[in-house]
Amino acid sequence: MYAKLAFRNIRRSLRDYIIYFVTLTLTAALMYSFLALGLSPDILAMTENMSMLTTGILILSVLIAFMSSFVIGYAVRFMLGQRKKEFAAYELMGMEVKTIRNLFLVENGIIGGGAFLLGALVGTGLSGLLNQVIQNIFEVPHTYRVLFSFRAWGMTLFFFTLMYGFGMFRAASVIRRQKVIDLLYDNQKNEEIGFQSLLRSVLTGLLSIAVMVAGVILLEKGLHIQTNEALLYCGGACLLILVAVYELHRKIPVLLYLLAKRNPQRKYREENLFFLGQIGSRIQSSGRTMAVVTILLTISLTTMFIGLTMGAGYKANMEAYYPYDAGVAIDAPLTKNSMDTVRSFVEKRCKVEDSATYYLYTVPGKSIEALSLSDYNHLRDILGFSSVSISNNEFLVHCDTWNYVDDIQQRLEQQSKITLNGQTLTAAETPILTEPMEQYQMAGTNGYVLVLPDKVASQLPGEKIRLVMKLADGGYPELRSELRQFLNSGEWLPDIQPGQELPEKMTMGITVKAWGVANSLTGFTTLSFCGLYLSIIFIILSCSVLAFEQLSSIDKNRKNYAVIDRLGVSSQKQVALIRKELSTVFFIPLLFPIILTVFLIAGTQLLFGKSFLQEGLVLFYGMVTILLFCAIYLTYFGATMFLFKKVILRPKIR
Amino acid sequence: MSEVLKLEHIQKYYGSKGNVTKAIQDISFSVQEGEFVGIMGASGSGKTTLLNCISTIDMVSAGHIYLNGTDVTEITEKQIAQFRRENLGFVFQDFNLLDTLTISENIALALTINRVPAGDIDGRVREMAGNLNITDILDKYPYQVSGGQKQRCACARAIINQPKLILADEPTGALDSHSSQMLLSAIQSINETLGATILMVTHDAFSASYANRILFLRDGTIFTEIFKGNNSRRTFFEKILDVLTMTGGGVSDVC
Numbered sequence: 086m087y088a089k090l091a092f093r094n095i096r097r098s099l100r101d102y103i104i105y106f107v108t109l110t111l112t113a114a115l116m117y118s119f120l121a122l123g124l125s126p127d128i129l130a131m132t133e134n135m136s137m138l139t140t141g142i143l144i145l146s147v148l149i150a151f152m153s154s155f156v157i158g159y160a161v162r163f164m165l166g167q168r169k170k171e172f173a174a175y176e177l178m179g180m181e182v183k184t185i186r187n188l189f190l191v192e193n194g195i196i197g198g199g200a201f202l203l204g205a206l207v208g209t210g211l212s213g214l215l216n217q218v219i220q221n222i223f224e225v226p227h228t229y230r231v232l233f234s235f236r237a238w239g240m241t242l243f244f245f246t247l248m249y250g251f252g253m254f255r256a257a258s259v260i261r262r263q264k265v266i267d268l269l270y271d272n273q274k275n276e277e278i279g280f281q282s283l284l285r286s287v288l289t290g291l292l293s294i295a296v297m298v299a300g301v302i303l304l305e306k307g308l309h310i311q312t313n314e315a316l317l318y319c320g321g322a323c324l325l326i327l328v329a330v331y332e333l334h335r336k337i338p339v340l341l342y343l344l345a346k347r348n349p350q351r352k353y354r355e356e357n358l359f360f361l362g363q364i365g366s367r368i369q370s371s372g373r374t375m376a377v378v379t380i381l382l383t384i385s386l387t388t389m390f391i392g393l394t395m396g397a398g399y400k401a402n403m404e405a406y407y408p409y410d411a412g413v414a415i416d417a418p419l420t421k422n423s424m425d426t427v428r429s430f431v432e433k434r435c436k437v438e439d440s441a442t443y444y445l446y447t448v449p450g451k452s453i454e455a456l457s458l459s460d461y462n463h464l465r466d467i468l469g470f471s472s473v474s475i476s477n478n479e480f481l482v483h484c485d486t487w488n489y490v491d492d493i494q495q496r497l498e499q500q501s502k503i504t505l506n507g508q509t510l511t512a513a514e515t516p517i518l519t520e521p522m523e524q525y526q527m528a529g530t531n532g533y534v535l536v537l538p539d540k541v542a543s544q545l546p547g548e549k550i551r552l553v554m555k556l557a558d559g560g561y562p563e564l565r566s567e568l569r570q571f572l573n574s575g576e577w578l579p580d581i582q583p584g585q586e587l588p589e590k591m592t593m594g595i596t597v598k599a600w601g602v603a604n605s606l607t608g609f610t611t612l613s614f615c616g617l618y619l620s621i622i623f624i625i626l627s628c629s630v631l632a633f634e635q636l637s638s639i640d641k642n643r644k645n646y647a648v649i650d651r652l653g654v655s656s657q658k659q660v661a662l663i664r665k666e667l668s669t670v671f672f673i674p675l676l677f678p679i680i681l682t683v684f685l686i687a688g689t690q691l692l693f694g695k696s697f698l699q700e701g702l703v704l705f706y707g708m709v710t711i712l713l714f715c716a717i718y719l720t721y722f723g724a725t726m727f728l729f730k731k732v733i734l735r736p737k738i739r
Numbered sequence: 740m741s742e743v744l745k746l747e748h749i750q751k752y753y754g755s756k757g758n759v760t761k762a763i764q765d766i767s768f769s770v771q772e773g774e775f776v777g778i779m780g781a782s783g784s785g786k787t788t789l790l791n792c793i794s795t796i797d798m799v800s801a802g803h804i805y806l807n808g809t810d811v812t813e814i815t816e817k818q819i820a821q822f823r824r825e826n827l828g829f830v831f832q833d834f835n836l837l838d839t840l841t842i843s844e845n846i847a848l849a850l851t852i853n854r855v856p857a858g859d860i861d862g863r864v865r866e867m868a869g870n871l872n873i874t875d876i877l878d879k880y881p882y883q884v885s886g887g888q889k890q891r892c893a894c895a896r897a898i899i900n901q902p903k904l905i906l907a908d909e910p911t912g913a914l915d916s917h918s919s920q921m922l923l924s925a926i927q928s929i930n931e932t933l934g935a936t937i938l939m940v941t942h943d944a945f946s947a948s949y950a951n952r953i954l955f956l957r958d959g960t961i962f963t964e965i966f967k968g969n970n971s972r973r974t975f976f977e978k979i980l981d982v983l984t985m986t987g988g989g990v991s992d993v994c
Contacts, residue, residue, distance in 0.1 A: 353857035358848050362839030641838075648835050651796070652852050652896075653824030655817070 113204025392616015887918025
């Protein structure tokens with residue numbers, strides 16, 4: 086009997102449950118698809134560090150389950166509010182509170198179970214798409230193939246039960262505590278409107294701004310500290326900024342509302358008076374929720390942008406970081422023969438098609454190193470670039486770090502001649518070349534290098550030696566650890582240049598492109614996917630909260646709109662008012678996150694834009710972030726608007 | 740005095756096929772400008788249905804309703820809003836004030852919807868509040884004032900645009916006797932001093948005694964009507980009670 090009643094109740098309350106059901110389904114779908122991805126043996130086998138993705142997704146799933154449980158609690162409060170009269174009727178008919186509670190839990194169990202099953206199904210489909218995206222990133226041949234994992238399924242069920250169980254526990258305790266009289270007459274209670282004075286609101290607003298400025302100063306300080314103390318500074322700064330954002334979002338709407346009401350021209354224009362009343366009520370009842378949503382959206386947008394941009398930036402810069410198949414860099418005055426054994430070691434494992442052993446020469450009194458023209462051309466040849474020539478009294482600069490190019494150009498225009506060991510050299514006809522050569526370890530260490538005629542270079546001290554190799558099929562990732570092991574073992578005996586000594590600490594670097602590519606892609610995948618996972622779910626949760634907040638006041642709103650209907654406000658005007666009201670409520674929490682995101686995009690472009698080797702990358706991912714966010718946000722807004730309009734504009738008898 | 744409202748053979752049925760309820764069977768009457776007409780009857784007699792039909796909230800099944808010469812039954816959905824703005828004022832039992840606005844703003848709302856210039860609004864609100872003795876509560880919210888004050892605010896909102904007809908549905912239904920008396924005096928004063936035409940539905944004989952004419956409904960038809968004429972309110976009240984005693988059931992109902 087009760088099961089039948091529960092089913093009927095669900096069918097009847099479909100309107101109230103739809104957003105709740107969609108949110109639960111989406112959360113389960115995203116959770117399953119990301120967990121399936123993070124736990125997929127195929128994905129994990131792609132690189133040795135791929136477990137980073139699993140760890141990231143698991144940690145985020147715990148956080149998401151925790152946050153979702155609050156949203157479910159919120160949704161439950163909304164549903165209980167909608168059904169107060171029904172529960173009162175059950176109680177008056179003699180149904181025990183325990184039975185009512187069980188009825189509600191059965192209903193929600195059916196909804197939750199349905200949402201989980203549907204979510205897992207959608208998630209399985211989605212996992213196929215995510216799988217394809219990852220395969221595509223790693224340039225592995227792929228077809229659409231769903232990822233079905235019992236482990237992922239079990240973990241999703243665990244997290245889902247955890248978050249849903251918390252919501253249900255809360256619902257049970259609310260039902261137990263409610264009195265019949267409250268259930269019967271709660272919706273007849275007057276809405277109490279009361280705000281702080283304008284002066285007090287302004288003062289609190291100013292104080293919040295001061296707190297935010299303090300937070301930014303602290304953050305700036307923290308970013309310049311190299312010790313663990315930085316964490317303390319940054320943590321404190323984030324806390325101050327979030328408190329300020331929360332308080333500002335509580336005060337700004339109040340300030341705007343009070344200011345609008347002070348101006349009779351604005352207040353009495355058309356239906357503004359009614360609109361202001363509606364908004365005042367929203368600010369009063371949902372101010373805290375909107376401020377919390379603001380914080381969630383701020384975290385979502387920044388996480389999504391940082392995740393996508395940093396991930397893509399990582400990938401874009403990868404080619405420049407690893408232009409050589411394999412390379413060994415040793416900052417010590419060794420003879421070129423020292424590198425022969427290293428080359429032989431590699432040759433035994435992988436065919437070496439070409440190799441170059443060369444020095445990065447020290448230029449006395451300058452913070453720049455030099456390459457001899459022949460070594461430089463050899464490197465160009467390995468990289469597939471054409472050779473260059475300069476005469477015996479010329480030099481050129483190679484700089485693949487494009488933010489230094491303008492500066493070098495200017496300096497060369499001011500001073501086109503240099504004197505080394507008594508010989509004056511003039512800048513070549515094409516004084517700067519910019520092809521990617523990896524200039525922070527292999528072809529220089531500052532992002533640029535001087536290219537000198539062989540005769541001039543050979544007179545300079547060669548204190549840093551390099552070996553680069555072109556390997557058949559590009560080598561393999563494990564070569565890096567094998568090389569490292571070899572160089573640190575007693576098998577390799579470095580030969581020191583005559584009259585030189587080994588430095589106390591010898592810096593040694595090994596690069597293997599195959600390893601680098603795999604790990605860069607892992608970093609890219611982990612950053613991007615974790616960023617997306619967290620932010621999409623946070624956006625969905627925030628939107629759900631906003632939607633429930635609106636729908637929970639739908640009956641009160643219906644009454645208010647019925648009043649203006651009788652006062653002669655047309656249906657079209659009412660639709661426009663509903664749109665304006667909902668837009669305002671959905672827009673207020675967006676104020677800070679959008680401003681911050683725009684600043685973040687502009688700031689990232691300004692500070693790091695030049696570091697990304699793909700032009701327009703920051704702006705592109707900034708746009709992707711905003712568009713993805715808008716798509717989810719507008720869908721929820723549209724659904725809320727649809728339900729709101731449907732209920733409020735339901736024909737009033739006529 | 741001109742005719743403000745005229746009803747011609749109004750009928751209103753609910754339901755369909757074999758399950759039809761006749762809420763109004765055949766009602767015709769007219770109201771002159773400046774009249775204060777009461778409509779009385781037992782529950783289910785069709786009072787509220789009649790008021791809803793006149794106020795364009797509900798549609799008639801047959802017949803015509805003319806308000807100031809306009810046939811209300813012919814008005815299209817698009818014209819209704821403008822028609823209500825220009826011709827009707829409402830007072831309801833449960834006040835229907837907006838909790839989100841102050842008393843003053845609730846009254847001003849009717850003016851803003853009628854596009855009255857912003858500069859005139861505060862003055863007109865104060866003047867109307869003075870007439871209804873609610874000046875000192877203008878800046879309060881509805882939850883901060885008594886039921887009687889709320890209903891006077893609702894009255895002020897209903898008449899501030901000087902509508903052709905004020906429709907009141909059990910205006911004293913949610914008030915105590917003292918508040919009811921104050922409100923009814925206020926409505927009477929609006930009728931007498933401002934010349935407002937009022938149609939009030941009530942089941943309370945005391946409230947009805949403030950009207951000039953009472954229409955008694957029974958089973959969807961006008962059972963009888965009585966006029967106050969030159970009688971005192973007390974005499975009129977007794978006449979109303981006499982009619983109510985009769986409307987309780989006819990000779991034909993006694994077996």
